[in-house]
Amino acid sequence: xxxxxxxxxxxxxxxxxxxxxxxxxxxxxxxxxxxxxxxxxxxxxxxxxxxxxxxxxxxxxxxxxxxxxxxxxxxxxxxxxxxxxxxxxxxxxxxxxxxxxxxxxxxxxxxxxxxxxxxxxxxxxxxxxxxxxxxxxxxxxxxxxxxxxxxxxxxxxxxxxxxxxxxxxxxxxxxxxxxxxxxxxxxxxxxxxxxxxxxxxxxxxxxxxxxxxxxxxxxxxxxxxxxxxxxxxxxxxxxxxxxxxxxxxxxxxxxxxxxxxxxxxxxxxxxxxxxxxxxxxxxxxxxxxxxxxxxxxxxxxxxxxxxxxxxxxxxxxxxxxxxxxxxxxxxxxxxxxxxxxxxxxxxxxxxxxxxxxxxxxxxxxxxxxxxxxxxxxxxxxxxxxxxxxxxxxxxx
Amino acid sequence: xxxxxxxxxxxxxxxxxxxxxxxxxxxxxxxxxxxxxxxxxxxxxxxxxxxxxxxxxxxxxxxxxxxxxxxxxxxxxxxxxxxxxxxxxxxxxxxxxxxxxxxxxxxxxxxxxxxxxxxxxxxxxxxxxxxxxxxxxxxxxxxxxxxxxxxxxxxxxxxxxxxxxxxxxxxxxxxxxxxxxxxxxxxxxxxxxxxxxxxxxxxxxxxxxxxxxxxxxxxxxxxxxxxxxxxxxxxxxxxxxxxxxxxxxxxxxxxxxxxxxxxxxxxxxxxxxxxxxxxxxxxxxxxxxxxxxxxxxxxxxxxxxxxxx
Numbered sequence: 001x002x003x004x005x006x007x008x009x010x011x012x013x014x015x016x017x018x019x020x021x022x023x024x025x026x027x028x029x030x031x032x033x034x035x036x037x038x039x040x041x042x043x044x045x046x047x048x049x050x051x052x053x054x055x056x057x058x059x060x061x062x063x064x065x066x067x068x069x070x071x072x073x074x075x076x077x078x079x080x081x082x083x084x085x086x087x088x089x090x091x092x093x094x095x096x097x098x099x100x101x102x103x104x105x106x107x108x109x110x111x112x113x114x115x116x117x118x119x120x121x122x123x124x125x126x127x128x129x130x131x132x133x134x135x136x137x138x139x140x141x142x143x144x145x146x147x148x149x150x151x152x153x154x155x156x157x158x159x160x161x162x163x164x165x166x167x168x169x170x171x172x173x174x175x176x177x178x179x180x181x182x183x184x185x186x187x188x189x190x191x192x193x194x195x196x197x198x199x200x201x202x203x204x205x206x207x208x209x210x211x212x213x214x215x216x217x218x219x220x221x222x223x224x225x226x227x228x229x230x231x232x233x234x235x236x237x238x239x240x241x242x243x244x245x246x247x248x249x250x251x252x253x254x255x256x257x258x259x260x261x262x263x264x265x266x267x268x269x270x271x272x273x274x275x276x277x278x279x280x281x282x283x284x285x286x287x288x289x290x291x292x293x294x295x296x297x298x299x300x301x302x303x304x305x306x307x308x309x310x311x312x313x314x315x316x317x318x319x320x321x322x323x324x325x326x327x328x329x330x331x332x333x334x335x336x337x338x339x340x341x342x343x344x345x346x347x348x349x350x351x352x353x354x355x356x357x358x359x360x361x362x363x364x365x366x367x368x369x370x371x372x373x374x375x376x377x378x379x380x381x382x383x384x385x386x387x388x389x390x391x392x393x394x395x396x
Numbered sequence: 397x398x399x400x401x402x403x404x405x406x407x408x409x410x411x412x413x414x415x416x417x418x419x420x421x422x423x424x425x426x427x428x429x430x431x432x433x434x435x436x437x438x439x440x441x442x443x444x445x446x447x448x449x450x451x452x453x454x455x456x457x458x459x460x461x462x463x464x465x466x467x468x469x470x471x472x473x474x475x476x477x478x479x480x481x482x483x484x485x486x487x488x489x490x491x492x493x494x495x496x497x498x499x500x501x502x503x504x505x506x507x508x509x510x511x512x513x514x515x516x517x518x519x520x521x522x523x524x525x526x527x528x529x530x531x532x533x534x535x536x537x538x539x540x541x542x543x544x545x546x547x548x549x550x551x552x553x554x555x556x557x558x559x560x561x562x563x564x565x566x567x568x569x570x571x572x573x574x575x576x577x578x579x580x581x582x583x584x585x586x587x588x589x590x591x592x593x594x595x596x597x598x599x600x601x602x603x604x605x606x607x608x609x610x611x612x613x614x615x616x617x618x619x620x621x622x623x624x625x626x627x628x629x630x631x632x633x634x635x636x637x638x639x640x641x642x643x644x645x646x647x648x649x650x651x652x653x654x655x656x657x658x659x660x661x662x663x664x665x666x667x668x669x670x671x672x673x674x675x676x677x678x679x680x681x682x683x684x685x686x687x688x689x690x691x692x693x694x695x696x697x698x699x700x701x702x703x704x705x
Contacts, residue, residue: 035520036515036520036627036628037520037628038626038628040519040520040521040626041520041521041522044519044520044521172673198671198672198673199671199672199673200667200672200673200675201672201673201675201676203632204672204675205415205619205622205623206411206414206415206663206664206667207672208407208408208411208664209407209408209411209412209663209664209665209667209668209672210667210668210672212403212404212407212408212411212668213404213668215403215404216400216401216403216404228522229522229524229624232524232624233623233624236530236531239531240531240533240548240550241407241533241548242533242535242546242548259522262524262526263522263524263526263624265526265530265531266531267531
């Protein structure tokens with residue numbers, strides 16, 4: 001009798017705990033994100049985008065009739081916090097799939113936990129190459145890897161600018177370093193000599209010492225990999241020092257968001273940047289999403305938002321196809337994903353040493369008259385690029 | 397040395413001096429508080445952040461230039477500093493606590509509260525005051541056409557630098573020439589003796605904290621046109637202020653200026669010649685070197701001329 005009651009309690013407990021996620025007719029999804037600290041800007045944008053997607057999905061009846069109950073946990077862009085959030089989600093909340101995070105450092109931490117606990121993790125906007133090079137079975141990445149961020153930029157540079165030399169400046173983070181490495185290799189392949197490759201600490205006040213060194217080497221192209229405010233500070237100080245390279249190029253992130261133009265103002269003009277997505281693209285739903293976002297929050301989203309928005313649709317797609325909503329069931333379904341989203345086509349492939357990686361086109365934006373315009377590849381262009389650009393002295 | 401090498405060197409030194417001037421202003425507030433009250437105010441950077449938010453609000457709502465907002469931000473921070481000292485720090489200083497230096501821990505707490513209040517009120521977005529003159533600069537080749545090298549001097553950086561010097565000069569005058577300034581210095585030198593001489597030590601402490609806060613608030617207003625603003629920005633500047641205070645000597649305004657300039661130039665030189673990733677390393681090397689070789693700070697090197705100490 002006693003034996004029976006114990007096992008009954010255990011059973012009840014197991015049912016209670018196990019069914020936590022699926023209790024009622026909601027599917028609880030907790031997303032770890034940086035909502036405070038230096039990366040909060042991106043976290044906010046992604047949070048808003050997840051919310052838009054969840055609203056849309058719920059309005060159309062949810063996933064297999066279950067409404068998505070979305071909530072967020074702030075990781076403050078700290079890997080150790082992100083790690084403990086996800087451990088909690090998997091171990092105690094039994095969430096069968098993890099979506100989220102932003103910085104590469106956090107995504108790496110989360111990926112390690114997810115793999116260890118055999119729970120699928122969908123990466124949305126973290127670009128460091130080696131996250132999907134570790135033979136992880138449970139880690140999927142929807143955004144392009146850093147090594148390919150510059151693909152279209154280098155293509156543009158080779159076909160239009162044809163430079164001989166280049167200087168690379170990057171922030172000393174996982175994202176910055178891998179972006180700089182990627183560009184370095186691409187440049188060498190294209191026969192461009194890299195005169196200078198220098199890192200800086202994010203949040204620096206004064207870049208002028210570094211920039212005057214860059215100026216002295218007279219590179220044809222200056223390529224920069226930076227997060228949000230460093231990007232505008234760099235361009236402002238480049239203008240101050242009147243460094244006349246033939247082209248200023250940014251590696252996505254800080255250069256690709258509207259704040260870059262708002263802060264750097266006229267110093268941002270003609271700067272090109274890699275990006276993974278623009279509101280001007282003709283993917284199904286891209287325009288609707290960006291208009292909705294703009295109507296609600298007053299500004300167009302960058303690729304971070306679009307990727308987050310689409311990630312929820314990828315999850316929906318996988319959950320609808322999954323045999324059961326266990327981590328392994330969802331993993332199998334994710335692996336077989338072949339869908340079109342507002343962010344572009346999503347398919348998780350194993351190639352070039354990457355696993356479960358979605359390879360999609362990247363684009364080049366140029367700031368023309370104070371707005372980001374898609375200029376490359378030419379078939380997607382919303383405007384003709386401006387090259388060569390005016391020297392600083394000749395600009396008003 | 398070729399002309400382009402010379403150009404790099406001169407440009408680096410110019411940026412270093414401009415940066416150092418601003419660093420000095422951030423450091424002075426801390427050194428003042430540390431000298432008089434013997435406590436390390438680790439909420440210093442957060443107070444600067446508050447000053448910057450005041451400048452930001454004035455700019456974006458009323459279109460008041462950040463430089464003009466010093467007139468509002470500095471008094472506001474003065475009041476804030478007085479309130480903090482009167483109602484939080486003074487009571488804690490009087491208590492015999494289990495942990496030593498509990499006021500220091502208190503200031504850390506104050507800093508956290510300020511940063512989180514800012515996050516709640518303004519969200520954690522980056523804020524800027526995009527002024528028209530943000531990228532204006534003077535160029536050597538504009539003035540001297542045949543110049544073999546090109547140097548540039550940024551307008552907002554120079555203005556901030558000059559303001560910083562003016563505020564420092566005013567402070568020096570206040571400390572060395574006025575009654576109240578002398579009382580503050582007396583409190584800093586020997587609290588008990590000052591008390592016996594009829595100085596209201598309690599009041600001097602309150603005023604000093606207010607003054608230190610006001611100065612760093614002004615520094616915030618000078619910083620915002622050339623930098624940007626977010627709630628967690630305080631920490632890095634607290635650290636810089638701390639290094640300057642140790643480098644310059646506790647409680648010495650002149651030491652803080654010299655310390656700030658040295659730190660600025662040294663950081664710029666490391667950025668140029670060792671790589672920008674090394675700048676923070678340089679900063680802490682100076683810090684350690686100061687602790688080992690000049691434990692009294694730079695000011696102890698010119699012992700005979702003790703301004704404002």
